[in-house]
Amino acid sequence: MSSLLILFLLIPLAGIALASRLRRGKHFFLLSLAMVLLDDLCLLVGVLKLPTSLPMKTADGWLYLDALSGWHLLVMLLVYTAGSVFALDYFHNDLAGGRLNRATARRYNQLWLGSLWTMTLTLLANNIGLMWVGMEATTLVTAFLISIYATPAAIEAMWKYLIICSVGIAFAFIGVLLVTASLQADASGVHQLFFTELIKATGYNHMLLKAAFLFSLVGFGTKAGLAPTHTWLPDAHSQAPGPVSAMFSGFMLNAALYCIMRHAALVNHALASDQFTSRLFVLFGLLSITIPAAFILYQRDLKRLLAYSSIEHLGIITLGLGLGPAGCFASLLHTLNHSMAKSLSFFAAGRLGQIHGTHKIQQIRGALHSTPLWGVALAGGLFALIGTAPFSIFISEYFMVKAAIGRGATVALIIFLLGISVIFVALLKQMIPMLWGEGNIERQESSSWSGIMVVVALLTLLLFFGIYLPLPMHNFLNRAAALAGGLQ
Amino acid sequence: MSFIALILSLALAPLLLSIINRSKAVIAGRRGAPLLQPYFNLTRLLQKGVVYSDVSSGLVQLSPVVNLAVLCCCVVLVPLGPIPAILHFSGDFILLAYLMGMGRFITMLGALDTGSSFEGMGASREAFFAALAEPAFFLTMAGLARITGAQSLNDILQTINSEHWLHATPSLLLIAVAFFLVFLAENARIPIDDPTTHLELTMIHEVMILDHSGPDLAMIEYGVALKIWLLAAIFAALFVPPGTNVLWLPLFLLLMVAIGMLVAMVESSMARLRLIRVPQLLISAGVFAGLALFLEFVQ
Amino acid sequence: MLTLMSLLLFMLVLTNLTLLGSSRLAFCIRTVAVQGVVLGLVPLFGLQPFTLQHGLLSLCAIILKGGIFPWLLLRGLRVARVKREVEPFIGFNVSLSIGFFTLIGSVIFASRLPLTGNNNTLIIALAIFTMLTGLLLLVSRRKALSMVLGYLVLENGIYCLGTAVADHIPMVVEFGVLLDVWVAVFGMGIAMYQINREFDHTDVDRLTELRG
Numbered sequence A: 001m002s003s004l005l006i007l008f009l010l011i012p013l014a015g016i017a018l019a020s021r022l023r024r025g026k027h028f029f030l031l032s033l034a035m036v037l038l039d040d041l042c043l044l045v046g047v048l049k050l051p052t053s054l055p056m057k058t059a060d061g062w063l064y065l066d067a068l069s070g071w072h073l074l075v076m077l078l079v080y081t082a083g084s085v086f087a088l089d090y091f092h093n094d095l096a097g098g099r100l101n102r103a104t105a106r107r108y109n110q111l112w113l114g115s116l117w118t119m120t121l122t123l124l125a126n127n128i129g130l131m132w133v134g135m136e137a138t139t140l141v142t143a144f145l146i147s148i149y150a151t152p153a154a155i156e157a158m159w160k161y162l163i164i165c166s167v168g169i170a171f172a173f174i175g176v177l178l179v180t181a182s183l184q185a186d187a188s189g190v191h192q193l194f195f196t197e198l199i200k201a202t203g204y205n206h207m208l209l210k211a212a213f214l215f216s217l218v219g220f221g222t223k224a225g226l227a228p229t230h231t232w233l234p235d236a237h238s239q240a241p242g243p244v245s246a247m248f249s250g251f252m253l254n255a256a257l258y259c260i261m262r263h264a265a266l267v268n269h270a271l272a273s274d275q276f277t278s279r280l281f282v283l284f285g286l287l288s289i290t291i292p293a294a295f296i297l298y299q300r301d302l303k304r305l306l307a308y309s310s311i312e313h314l315g316i317i318t319l320g321l322g323l324g325p326a327g328c329f330a331s332l333l334h335t336l337n338h339s340m341a342k343s344l345s346f347f348a349a350g351r352l353g354q355i356h357g358t359h360k361i362q363q364i365r366g367a368l369h370s371t372p373l374w375g376v377a378l379a380g381g382l383f384a385l386i387g388t389a390p391f392s393i394f395i396s397e398y399f400m401v402k403a404a405i406g407r408g409a410t411v412a413l414i415i416f417l418l419g420i421s422v423i424f425v426a427l428l429k430q431m432i433p434m435l436w437g438e439g440n441i442e443r444q445e446s447s448s449w450s451g452i453m454v455v456v457a458l459l460t461l462l463l464f465f466g467i468y469l470p471l472p473m474h475n476f477l478n479r480a481a482a483l484a485g486g487l488q
Numbered sequence B: 001m002s003f004i005a006l007i008l009s010l011a012l013a014p015l016l017l018s019i020i021n022r023s024k025a026v027i028a029g030r031r032g033a034p035l036l037q038p039y040f041n042l043t044r045l046l047q048k049g050v051v052y053s054d055v056s057s058g059l060v061q062l063s064p065v066v067n068l069a070v071l072c073c074c075v076v077l078v079p080l081g082p083i084p085a086i087l088h089f090s091g092d093f094i095l096l097a098y099l100m101g102m103g104r105f106i107t108m109l110g111a112l113d114t115g116s117s118f119e120g121m122g123a124s125r126e127a128f129f130a131a132l133a134e135p136a137f138f139l140t141m142a143g144l145a146r147i148t149g150a151q152s153l154n155d156i157l158q159t160i161n162s163e164h165w166l167h168a169t170p171s172l173l174l175i176a177v178a179f180f181l182v183f184l185a186e187n188a189r190i191p192i193d194d195p196t197t198h199l200e201l202t203m204i205h206e207v208m209i210l211d212h213s214g215p216d217l218a219m220i221e222y223g224v225a226l227k228i229w230l231l232a233a234i235f236a237a238l239f240v241p242p243g244t245n246v247l248w249l250p251l252f253l254l255l256m257v258a259i260g261m262l263v264a265m266v267e268s269s270m271a272r273l274r275l276i277r278v279p280q281l282l283i284s285a286g287v288f289a290g291l292a293l294f295l296e297f298v299q
Numbered sequence C: 001m002l003t004l005m006s007l008l009l010f011m012l013v014l015t016n017l018t019l020l021g022s023s024r025l026a027f028c029i030r031t032v033a034v035q036g037v038v039l040g041l042v043p044l045f046g047l048q049p050f051t052l053q054h055g056l057l058s059l060c061a062i063i064l065k066g067g068i069f070p071w072l073l074l075r076g077l078r079v080a081r082v083k084r085e086v087e088p089f090i091g092f093n094v095s096l097s098i099g100f101f102t103l104i105g106s107v108i109f110a111s112r113l114p115l116t117g118n119n120n121t122l123i124i125a126l127a128i129f130t131m132l133t134g135l136l137l138l139v140s141r142r143k144a145l146s147m148v149l150g151y152l153v154l155e156n157g158i159y160c161l162g163t164a165v166a167d168h169i170p171m172v173v174e175f176g177v178l179l180d181v182w183v184a185v186f187g188m189g190i191a192m193y194q195i196n197r198e199f200d201h202t203d204v205d206r207l208t209e210l211r212g
Helices: A003-019 A025-048 A067-090 A092-097 A102-124 A128-146 A152-183 A206-224 A232-239 A242-271 A275-297 A302-321 A324-356 A372-385 A392-407 A410-436 A449-467 A471-485 B002-027 B037-047 B059-077 B092-113 B117-148 B153-159 B162-167 B169-186 B214-237 B246-269 B275-298 C004-021 C025-044 C052-079 C092-111 C121-140 C144-165 C171-199
Strands: A056-058 A063-065
Touching: A003 A025, A003 A056, A003 A063, A003 A102, A025 A067, A025 A102, A063 A067, A063 A102, A067 A092, A067 A102, A067 A242, A067 A324, A067 A449, A067 A471, A102 A128, A102 A242, A128 A152, A128 A206, A128 A242, A128 C171, A152 A206, A152 A232, A152 A242, A152 C121, A152 C144, A152 C171, A206 A242, A206 A275, A232 A242, A232 A302, A242 A275, A242 A302, A242 A324, A242 A471, A275 A302, A275 A410, A302 A324, A302 A392, A302 A410, A324 A372, A324 A392, A324 A449, A324 A471, A372 A392, A372 A410, A372 A449, A392 A410, A392 A449, B002 B037, B002 B059, B002 B214, B002 B246, B037 B214, B059 B092, B059 B214, B092 B117, B092 B153, B092 B214, B117 B153, B117 B169, B117 B275, B153 B214, B162 B169, B169 B214, B169 B275, B169 C004, B214 B246, B275 C004, B275 C092, C004 C025, C004 C092, C004 C121, C004 C144, C025 C052, C025 C144, C052 C144, C052 C171, C092 C121, C121 C144, C144 C171
Parallel strands: none
Antiparallel strands: A056 A063
């Protein structure tokens, strides 16, 4: 069973190698899709065997999958599958029109699979150093996905992303070093810095461990787009092609947050209390919820709007991590919901941008009428994002409120509700003319199969989880939340 | 013995200046002026009359005299290698620094008194750079005092030995570099200032004495020579063996000649820095010296 | 005592201060290379018992930081025809002074760290100092290339901290980190090339197309 973990790492690599043999532009995208589907298949096999097989370890304990990383793996594959399917639609015109030549298409897909590989490595790594290596590698691989169309703005965004995130992640490595330093007093039982060993170890120097967590939070937090180090995020998200923006927002940010969760679990376990991490999580969470609100209100670019909304939602997830086990549960559920809704929105924004030739909100009018499919997708995505009722984000935000009340965090709750109310109004104000306004382009009838499939599937899932949360999933999430809390 | 050293210093000071000039000439491939040229210059100047500007007050006349007087006082405070200084007490290097400061101050006043805009400009630059060089000088002295445990300039320079160099190599190297930079700055040498320049706009020290003539100028030129001699003596003392054995004196004088040649080499190998970069060099000197002092405190 | 170690640490401080005070890009690149070599040598002397793996790691670090990076960056400097001055936002004098006080601050800070049984305080202090120097270079310089240098100095500081505090880091991870840094510098080099091609300059403060 555990050889599955190795398969997860091998499949993208095989895809990268195969890509060099292909000749036609479209085949590269089909190859990416095939590889991601193969990954999905592995996951499916894993899920079917689930009750017995988790946690599992392989390669001398270097690779490790438990409920927490399993959950993120699930979200990741969902985002990548949707992104790979959508890429067929998104790049179709550019391929036909010659704007995307063969070499660029190959590079795009190799980088796409490369980013999948690095993120898989981040999730599966049992060693905190290796996890860091994986996270840093995601920055390097994805940077060139932003500038696949080498426009000046895209290059500027790529440069800012590369520098800010590299420096941020470098800080996270100081956190890793400090974890090992805090161990030095009593290093028995820790040989390879495996999480499985670290969490059992005793005799940490508490002060150093706390410092380590601060560095990890700031470092990985930069990559996760937490305010106030979020500045690279709107640039990168707005300049990347549609599927890449969706992957950034839908999973890369969460991968960084996952690294923080791992460190937090370690700290909580060593301190036997989650007081320390909770306070920081709540602080950073609330900052990330309130700061984007102003930017959303006055935003003129659709993709930047969505990017700021990502900061807000990552803030919500972070806030949840600071609200005890119930909060962790809500956070993890929110991760899935946000990833789906945000992917959908970015897909729609990407295609609408292509059709209108711009991402300016002012120029996109009456999308529901002129481009029904992407209008519906945008409407669905945005309504889900602001947390309206039948969609699943409503449920996870409801759990969040419950957790806050249960924890007695009244001030945090009030700020949280205020923040999301402002964003609710702001997004509504921005989206209504986009969806129902006076259309300014011809009605477009044709939509490709891949586009329809993605939109329908994501909308269905968003609605489904909004209405019903299956019991096995509930239990699995509870296990993951317990691991994120780290207190058992 | 000390008085012999005093006379030696007063007599040989212009020679060091001439060694620098001669070495520069040799490096540049010229034959250069004879070694005794500074003495000829001084006698020539002493025989000339003096011209004072109508607008100036007595300060112009006063400044060369005071300047030379304070520099002669300084000679008393500095040991000549193995020969101890005539006067030494705790913290006497502070007196040394301020005596030199006073000389500079009076020169600046004299320059301002002439009413020439060029000389005012030179005075302002001199004041600025001196303000940056002075902390560096004090920091080097403080570092040396910390390393040797001595408190007067004389004791510091006479106790410093190979043992110190072994134990505190980095600090002493830093101090040496910092002191050399201060040495160049205080004596208005390249790369801080060019003593041979003919363009008033770029001058610092030379521009301040443009309006002096005759015996006044001789006093100033002699003061310049004395200052180089004194600071070179301090610098050289960092490298000679300790103690008061007079037999080391020839070695010490040779070292001073070597320092003169070093200055000549520096001057021949680089151009004067842009004025805007000069503060950077002096601050670097200060940072080097501070670093040395700091290293000594850490250990 | 005059040991090789103290000399290396001294070199580390000097390279940092040189970087803060010098204006020539090419000279800065070479200084960073020297710093890389110095740091590659640090773990070999006196910190840990010498093993073949440590030797190999040091060798890789030295080749990478002392050879490949400067070669890449100097090449970038030539190809992109960057103007050869650093052009800082914060002047050299102020940078140098800040650097000096940062050094003192780092030493005081490191001496108060609760690292019981660890006698590498000076190395930790200098590691912190190097990291802060890197950050200062990152925020105070205008050219893209000097930002890459700032990043490298920051990395150097972290590497130095790693040698001082963490002897548990497995080799695989160490090599992974080196690989990442390599790719990062490579990527930044390509990015710089693209910036130069699209904008005809590499002044980071003039990249202002995206805002709000």
